[in-house]
Amino acid sequence: MKNFAVIGVAGYIAERHLRAIKDTGNNLVASLDKNDSVGILDSYFPKSNFFVEFERFDRYIERLKRQENVQLDYVSVCTPNYLHDSHIRMALRRGADAICEKPLVLNPWNIDALEAIEAEGENSINAVLQLRLHSSVIALKNKIINQKKTSKYEIDLTYITSRGNWYGISWKGDESKSGGIITNIGIHFFDMLTWIFGKEQESHVYLREFNKASGYLELENARVRWFLSIDEGDLSNEIITTGKRTYRSIVVDGEELEFSDGFTDLHTKTYQEILRGRGFSLQEARASIETVYNIRNTKIINKGFKHPYLCK
Known part of the structure; x- marks a missing residue:
């Protein structure tokens, strides 16, 4: 069982990611969104932690690793397009692989920068091209x-x-x-x-x-x-x-x-791959x-x- 976090969990596309995490037998440890209309979590991971502030979300992920020895394996990015770049970087900094919705980034040079960051570590960036x-x-x-x-x-x-x-x-x-x-x-x-x-x-x-x-x-x-x-x-x-x-x-x-x-099941297939x-x-x-x-x-x-x- 792998540990996941979702950024942008109140968005329309996030439910497909929640379903994919559950369908592949994995665990959602935390999610983040500035909006708190996230009752959909009850259908998938009611016991997972939810945050509306990035700082508290980030601190919680850090505490899981250092105090509870819980490693975050994947961060699923479902935020607005212009934020994808930043949230992918956050996933890599936390030692997790990133799974990002389309478009991965807005400009070609953003890919160049992410490639350089990816090469510096052991984690990977995965695009959702379902x-x-x-x-x-x-x-x-x-x-x-x-x-x-x-x-x-x-x-x-x-x-x-x-x-x-x-x-x-x-x-x-x-x-x-x-x-x-x-x-x-x-x-x-x-x-x-x-x-x-x-x-x-x-x-x-x-x-x-x-x-x-x-x-x-x-x-x-x-x-x-x-x-x-x-x-x-x-x-x-x-x-x-x-x-x-x-x-x-x-x-x-x-x-x-x-x-x-x-x-309907293309996100689950994406996660399986x-x-x-x-x-x-x-x-x-x-x-x-x-x-x-x-x-x-x-x-x-x-x-x-x-x-x-x-x-x-």
Whole structure:
């Protein structure tokens, strides 16, 4: 049984980490969040300690080690994106491995700094890149490898996930903290595409607004038209009438990749792989971080190979 701590335990994604810790038979010794709406702990680890102040949380972890000989093995980071870097460093300073939600960091040079710190000790940093563990995504990767196609694949990526007015008020609405929707909702898909189809070769941006963005990405083995949105108005009437508020689609050479299901246990699978020593490293997370950074900072142009939603 390994000892875990969770930073950012009141957040939406934290429950998946709590479930993964419990499902893999491990123990939560402590958690931290400035918000105290953490009743979810009762469903998983009611006897674990909870803190709203970092200083007391940090002191408790230190006391466990020095007075009770309890070693912290992992720190799971579920905090806002701009804090990931700092909280990963805290985990390493405490002699624990870090497990960090997407995006691992906001800028490529943050990875360079973390690599230097990781090399100084014995602990590792693990990125949560759960789409790589989705059965449909794995099947697509294997299919691409076996096909050995000489020409590039033509891909349309569409992801619309409706968000209410709260989104702009929260830290997610501040691009300096979240990286904007390109990073916050897009990075898993860009990671998946670069993992399957190779490194970025060319990138164009046609639209980049607070609630939607679109562009073109050329990879070693694919040409990708992408469209990301948190605007409910971009959903089709067909989707709206079903009561759904999210639409995700990846079409590869005219064939749609079906992955609407199979997301519920991906964090548990991620933890299982990490515990086996097969977590996703800093280097494996680098390509998607570089891609979204380039998209955020690329000059917008008007002409190009545009996504069908943008043409509408």
